[in-house]
Amino acid sequence: MWKRSVGCNVVDSSNNHIDVHIMEGSRVSWRLTCYYGYPEREKRHDAWCFLRWLVRSDNIPWCIVGDFNDMLCASDKMGPHPHPQLLLDGFKAIIDECGLLEVDLKGGDYSWEKSKGKLNWVRERLDRAFADANWWRKFPLCKLSVIHTIKSDHDPILLELVNTEFSRKQFRFKFENTWLHEPSFKEEVVHYWEDIPKIHLLPKLLSVSSFMVR
Structure with a gap:
């Protein structure tokens, strides 16, 4: 965003998201949503309804990235107490309904952990990035990487873009x-x-x- 030819305008925000329009010159090029899903399991349906609302609120190329506090498959968690299949199916269903495709994560399988080195050590992939087909056409060679840190239970993720228009x-x-x-x-x-x-x-x-x- 330090380039004069690229700008960003915050168009909406809440406790769970920041919606930004990325400008190239004088026109809106694409939309970025930075997202934080409800951590409470009983609010999963509220989170899915919120995602449904987000996808309908605009029609330009869209990427959403952040901590979804949700998982797509059983392998997204390592440790005791497997994630309920009902919640796995529900999250996958809303991602499919929204027409989103996930950006593959490089550098590791998990982005959050708790009680490392103990018997109840838990690792989960909670931080992700998804995009619609129009955004993928614009950035088909994008790359999502996990950056390991010892100062937080969450490892940050880095989304790198390559414009191939x-x-x-x-x-x-x-x-x-x-x-x-x-x-x-x-x-x-x-x-x-x-x-x-x-x-x-x-x-x-x-x-x-x-x-x-x-």
Whole structure:
């Protein structure tokens, strides 16, 4: 946001969210919601209704990131007392209903822990980022990383963006047959192809082609 060509306007906020419009020049380019889900288990349905309201409140490319205090699958928790399947199913259902796709987390499986080193040590993935299809088209090569810290029970997450809105004049790609003679070429192509979530063909093509021309 330090660039003069990019600005942000806070358009709404509450105890649980901050809604921001990201400006590129004089136009609204996309929307970022920083979110904190209710920590109380009895308020899960309230949290899901709030997410439903958020997705309907605007129609520009949207990314929502933060501490959801929710989990999508059993593997999102390590430790005693598994997360209730009913809550797992409910959170997944609202994410699907909102048309959101998750940004894969790199650098670790969990972002919160309690009682480390003890018998009741619990680790959970509570901090996440989701985006709609229009946002993914704009930032298909985005990257979400967990940054480990010893000063908090929550590890911060970092969302890095790569804008790939190339025009035909800006982006040209030509395949070089000599690349096929490199011993690790096919293996690396498979790695870059599978590293991108199965969302759009374009992100996968951009990831593979960017690797080739580096």
